[in-house]
Amino acid sequence: MTRPLSRLGFLTIGLFDPADPGPGHEDTLRIIELGEELGFDSAWLRHRHLQHGISSPVAVMAAATQRTSRIELGTAVTPLGAENPFRLAEDLGTVDVLSGGRINPGFSVGPPMNFDRYKHSLYPDTHDREELGYARLERFLALIDGAEASDFEGTQGIETFSKQIQPQSVGLRDRVWYGAGSLSSAEWAGRHALALLTSSVVKDEGSGDDFATIQRRQIDLFRSVHPAGENARVSQGLVVIPTDSASAEQRQRYEAYAASRLPRTTSPQGSAGLRFAPDLVGTSEQLADRLADHAGFRAVDEVAFALPFSFEYEDYVQILTDMAGRLGPLLGWNPRV
Structure with missing residues (x-):
């Protein structure tokens, strides 16, 4: 049985021209503003290091808080191995205060993508000794939950100091998400009472099952160990492209994009055995039917559909408009206005 969709969001990478990065960042902010106007519940930023996409989602979210009033803002996901939990707790606490409590930080742990290529710049003297696993996230969670960060509290001269990260x-803490792609990471997220971000990539882990079956298995395990049980929050992040108001040229380009990525979905990829979900392209009626047959989608009532990386601003306007105006309501969602 499919759960009615209660929350509709979207995810963007925020591409920009490295020779002129301003317009790309401005387009990202305009897309978030449009999302709020269309009634979306959330906008999510993909975090990219050393690429021509958003490298500082905290800064972009801070700007977006001042141009929106309702839409929630998240990261999907920030690789914590490239972050200092102390500083990140300060930054996210500040932006959450500026937003009025609308920030949804999502994380992954382990070595970030291409870590060996830039670890000397990130941690010149300690890269081989850095703890990049779950303990790093546990430090961050403790700090935003009020754990002591210092052994001193009081006044020195005219300055007052706190033992806790400021602002609290x-x-x-209740809006922290974990991007899991394996059974073990989904279980860890559930046991630590985090929300679960599940995307268009999962680990096959030798099961030989299709993507949707594997994703559903991870979601079920997550909820089985989460303190909130069946009410534990899970958001799905497939690439979903409605074409209701698209031009013939746009439809052809969208279909070509999905077709070019289809071969990677037919079998596990790479040494990690990654399973990729096919991109979904079609009318909202067609997409609603396909999602209703998707075992993973049937287990969620929140989504953050991913916008394709390489499209133009006008394409995103069309996709989001159709998503909010046609596809969302077909899935049981009501826009927030």
């Missing part, structure tokens, strides 16, 4: 933003 009430409720931020």
